[in-house]
Amino acid sequence: MDTRGGDSIHQNTDFGTAVEFVYRPTAADFExxxxxxxxxxxxxxxxxxxxxxxxxxxxxxxxxxxxxxxxxxxxxxxxxxxxxxxxxxxxxxxxxxxxxxIVEPYGQCRVVADDRGAVTTGERASFSMDWTVSREYLETPGLFVLLGGDRSAGVAILPKRGAQDPADVDRLRTILDRNLKRL
Structure with missing residues (x-):
């Protein structure tokens, strides 16, 4: 996983093209x-x-x-x-x-996801996550919701409104389907 703040968007790997989402999380997203x-x-x-x-x-x-x-x-x-x-x-x-x-202080987030995982960069923090951290995901009309696996009991959100291109939503769904179980 590339941990340099999401530079993997510019890399062409065997895993396919990375997708980028830019959004500001809201309390309604978590609800x-x-x-x-x-x-x-x-x-x-x-x-x-x-x-x-x-x-x-x-x-x-x-x-x-x-x-x-x-x-x-x-x-x-x-x-x-x-x-x-x-x-x-x-x-x-x-x-x-x-x-x-907890996430509000991070401000606007930029997520770059590919088959290796996701790199999230906020205004005040950044982190990377391999898909093995999550076990499964579900999709709502406005979100992709990643559910924690054996090593994590958390919930991660990725709002669809952050897609830079409407096709990115479908590309992310394909990446998630290859790496996680869909509920």
């Missing part, structure tokens, strides 16, 4: 990524369902232990489970804002 992860990845679904299932189990156990009548048990479930779902959605929003607050 979209986390919601997509919650819907489409097994770990995301488990995380999203944990609070409602725990709430339902707690109400059921408490109702049995207190010998509550069936109407009280049902009303408790009808109130508790939606509140747990709401709390889960609010938690995703809060997590997205926290993730954004």
């Amino acid at each position: 979209e990524a986390l919601r997509a992860r919650a819907r489409r990845s097994p770990s995301g679904r488990a995380q999203a369902l944990m609070a409602p299932l725990t709430a339902a189990a707690a109400v059921s156990v408490f109702s049995v232990l207190q010998d509550a009548s069936l109407p009280v048990w049902i009303i408790s479930l009808v109130i508790t489970v939606p509140i747990a779902f709401w709390a889960t959605v609010r938690g995703l929003r809060t997590m997205a804002r926290r993730m954004f607050s």
